[in-house]
Amino acid sequence: MATIDRQTTTLALAHALSAAERGLAVLPLSRTKLPALRSPHHTDPTPAGPRCHGECGRFGHGVYDASTDPARIRELFAAAPWATGYGIACGLPPYHLIGVDLDVKTGTDASAALRELALRHLFTIPETVVIRTPSGGRHLWLTGPPDTVVPNSAGRLAPGIDIRGAGGYLVGPGSRTDHGTYTTAPGTAHLPPAPCPPSLLRLLLPPPRTGRHPSHRAPDDHGRGLIHFVLTAHEGQRNTRLFWAACRAYENGLGPTLTDPLTEAAVHTGLTEQEARATIASAARMTARHP
Structure with a gap:
């Protein structure tokens, strides 16, 4: 079993390095799809300020560990020999990746909901990278403008549609989990992530605030x-x-x-x-x- 685990980790590392060559920042994941490395601050008392995002120099900060540097990626996987997959950080240059997660476990047809949104808001779902999940769902890879921060959301766009944006990550193809392996849908592996249609992008952003009087005192x-x-x-x-x-x-x-x-x-x-x-x-x- 240990040999199989080592082979699985080696394969996950190879996939992660391949993704990094394309400019995608990656981090090791466990079989549960969570970051493989535990926070170095898990025994710390309740923080008195903003949480550490890797400023301490140690591994274990989730998506903030993600890197495109092959040497750092190898170090991350060496520190997590139980990793069976890898995550791809969203919202980072050069792609500013946005993941559209179409779930099938909620009892709703997320793909149909996305098509309905496309008809209602007059956008076309572009040809892009599509990742198949072990449960039968799909992840669509889109790119966003560099000056726009797309937040993560779950079911806000429509039931069964989750969005992975800044601070989130997608499970990379080739990753093995407790429920199976993530794979690239046939005919999409050669495609670059497509730009997010402007009408869809507007739906992913928080609504603009109107009718508010600006504060006379800027936050210190x-x-x-x-x-x-x-x-x-x-x-x-x-x-x-x-x-x-x-x-x-x-x-x-x-x-x-x-x-x-x-x-x-x-x-x-x-x-x-x-x-x-x-x-x-x-x-x-x-x-x-x-x-």
């Missing part, structure tokens, strides 16, 4: 740090991070000033504006009771 360094802390939240952390940041803002007298920027940051990560404002309001009530 501490305020910008809190906003960054929310912006870098992954799915499952968004409400917790937003609540923590809002509490710190109100404790430091920045609550009213940062309400709109924190809301915008939370919406950027995939929360709805209603959810974000409710969380911030809870933080305001909490800090009012416990000054």
Whole structure:
């Protein structure tokens, strides 16, 4: 079994290096599709500020470990000999990759939902790289403009359609998981990732804010740090991070000033504006009771 595992890891590394040659930043994944390397901060006390994204110089920061440097990639896989696959970081140059994940496990036809969106919003789904998942789903690879940050989202576009953008990653073809192997759909391996249609791109971005009076006070360094802390939240952390940041803002007298920027940051990560404002309001009530 150990020999098979070593062979699987060697094959995953080969696929990862091949992807890196195309300019795609990669990181090792385990059979569960999660980053193979555990955070070096898992025993740290609750952080008092923005989370480390690799500034400490150690491995184990998830998508922030991703690299196109062959030497670094080999080091990552050497540190994770149990890796059976690799992830491809989205939102990074040169492609600024956007992944459209069409799921089949939700009981909905995500492909049909995407076609319906294309008809309704007058865009064509381009020919591009398509990855088949072990469950029968598909990942479409698209590229975005370098000055546009596409947030991750789950089901916001339509049921069964998840978006992988900045701070997210896609499981690379050739990766083996507990449920099977990811493969490139026939006839798409030679294609470059296609540009995201402008009409679809607009659907992927948070709605523009209107009717708001700009704050007369720009956030200071501490305020910008809190906003960054929310912006870098992954799915499952968004409400917790937003609540923590809002509490710190109100404790430091920045609550009213940062309400709109924190809301915008939370919406950027995939929360709805209603959810974000409710969380911030809870933080305001909490800090009012416990000054």
